[in-house]
Amino acid sequence: MTVVAARSIPLEILALPAQRYGCHGCGDCCRDFTVQLREADLAKLRAQRWEERLGVPVTTEFRGRRFLAQRVDGACVFLGEGGRCRIHAEFGLEEKPLACQMFPFVLAPDARRARAGVSFACASVLANKGPALASHAADVRRMAAMVDELAPARTMLDDATEASSEEPDLVAEALDRWLRDASRPLAERLDGLAWLAQQLSGARFAKVRGPRLRELMDTLVDALPDELPLHPIEPASRAQRATLRQAAFFRLEDPKIGDLRRQGRVRAVLGQYLRSRRFSRGRGAVPAMGAGWGGAVAFAAVDAVGPVDGSPDAAAIDELLTRWLRATVLGGRAWGSGFYGWSVTAGLQALALNAACVRWLARLHAAGAGRRAPSIDDVRAALSRVDRASGRAPWIGSRAERMRLSYLRIDDGLRCILRA
Numbered sequence: 001m002t003v004v005a006a007r008s009i010p011l012e013i014l015a016l017p018a019q020r021y022g023c024h025g026c027g028d029c030c031r032d033f034t035v036q037l038r039e040a041d042l043a044k045l046r047a048q049r050w051e052e053r054l055g056v057p058v059t060t061e062f063r064g065r066r067f068l069a070q071r072v073d074g075a076c077v078f079l080g081e082g083g084r085c086r087i088h089a090e091f092g093l094e095e096k097p098l099a100c101q102m103f104p105f106v107l108a109p110d111a112r113r114a115r116a117g118v119s120f121a122c123a124s125v126l127a128n129k130g131p132a133l134a135s136h137a138a139d140v141r142r143m144a145a146m147v148d149e150l151a152p153a154r155t156m157l158d159d160a161t162e163a164s165s166e167e168p169d170l171v172a173e174a175l176d177r178w179l180r181d182a183s184r185p186l187a188e189r190l191d192g193l194a195w196l197a198q199q200l201s202g203a204r205f206a207k208v209r210g211p212r213l214r215e216l217m218d219t220l221v222d223a224l225p226d227e228l229p230l231h232p233i234e235p236a237s238r239a240q241r242a243t244l245r246q247a248a249f250f251r252l253e254d255p256k257i258g259d260l261r262r263q264g265r266v267r268a269v270l271g272q273y274l275r276s277r278r279f280s281r282g283r284g285a286v287p288a289m290g291a292g293w294g295g296a297v298a299f300a301a302v303d304a305v306g307p308v309d310g311s312p313d314a315a316a317i318d319e320l321l322t323r324w325l326r327a328t329v330l331g332g333r334a335w336g337s338g339f340y341g342w343s344v345t346a347g348l349q350a351l352a353l354n355a356a357c358v359r360w361l362a363r364l365h366a367a368g369a370g371r372r373a374p375s376i377d378d379v380r381a382a383l384s385r386v387d388r389a390s391g392r393a394p395w396i397g398s399r400a401e402r403m404r405l406s407y408l409r410i411d412d413g414l415r416c417i418l419r420a
């Protein structure tokens with residue numbers, strides 16, 4: 001475990017030796033993300049005198065916030081040849097906006113420290129390229145010291161019970177023991193995750209605290225191998241599959257500022273509603289959601305693609321999804337400040353839903369490429385989209401998402417869609 005002091009709260013870099021990272025300059029994040037700016041970022045950009053030198057605005061205001069300007073293709077205005085950032089090339093890493101420096105690290109404070117997890121929207125994180133995460137400790141500490149709002153944050157166990165500083169770790173450790181058990185197939189571990197999420201969603205933790213919570217988690221995890229076969233999964237119902245497709249839609253949807261401006265608010269909202277409805281119905285062509293995502297493929301073709309478990313790349317997919325799930329849980333991104341302030345129990349359900357969305361989106365991506373089973377590249381593309389939205393897109397942390405999860409608690413819904 002790497003612990004370094006960040007401002008007034010200790011900082012802990014994700015302690016997962018299986019995960020590595022180093023920037024390989026692909027520039028994907030600079031084409032994909034819309035970067036919001038802080039006052040300090042704006043001051044740096046002014047001092048660098050870009051607007052005078054380039055003759056174009058390098059920032060833009062949208063709905064009361066300021067962002068880096070984007071080109072017509074949606075890429076950052078500073079993205080240069082070969083994926084190089086012009087600010088970085090001319091002034092160095094520390095002169096870039098803080099969000100650009102920080103990516104793919106994501107800070108998630110809890111009661112006693114801030115965790116630095118990683119985003120799987122980053123191609124190097126996905127591909128596990130680069131040095132050990134601990135080698136970035138000094139850089140992450142420097143960046144964390146610039147985050148003014150970094151302060152201890154409370155985590156809830158359920159919606160009514162505030163966790164002690166140790167309790168979320170007890171849950172994470174027990175869950176991680178199950179997720180990393182390589183003797184069990186990925187499909188079984190995902191089923192166990194959904195089963196645990198469903199069991200805990202009905203629990204009230206007011207009287208199950210500290211050592212009793214540890215005992216409960218250990219008992220539940222130890223019971224999984226015997227318990228799961230006693231509760232066979234029914235095929236997902238039409239309504240459950242519709243809910244899954246709608247959840248997947250909201251992980252793909254993320255229009256650029258330029259598109260929203262061109263369309264205007266009313267057309268943008270109406271367009272989103274119509275696309276969402278087509279995903280729910282699941283008939284005809286999948287609406288175009290960006291390169292590789294629908295537009296020239298039918299929902300029926302997605303249904304015809306086999307599950308990720310039957311992929312020729314099953315071993316690589318198992319390694320990737322296991323690493324992602326573990327990094328999410330141990331890196332503080334499954335609940336609390338790392339996930340919209342949601343409780344541990346709600347965050348666990350959301351993690352299971354995210355895993356189901358990765359599996360469905362991988363099949364959509366495979367269908368678009370004419371494959372009969374998802375490849376590792378399809379799963380990487382799907383995971384990148386899902387993790388990009390997770391904890392960041394406001395609509396994933398919304399009431400509508402909580403309602404989807406409430407519905408999926410009925411009739412083993414989470415387990416059914418994870419197997420669908």
Ligand code: SF4
Pocket residue numbers: 029030035068076077078079080084085086087088096097100
């Ligand atoms: S400022 Fe540089 S690092 Fe940040 S998005 Fe633009 S090109 Fe990428």
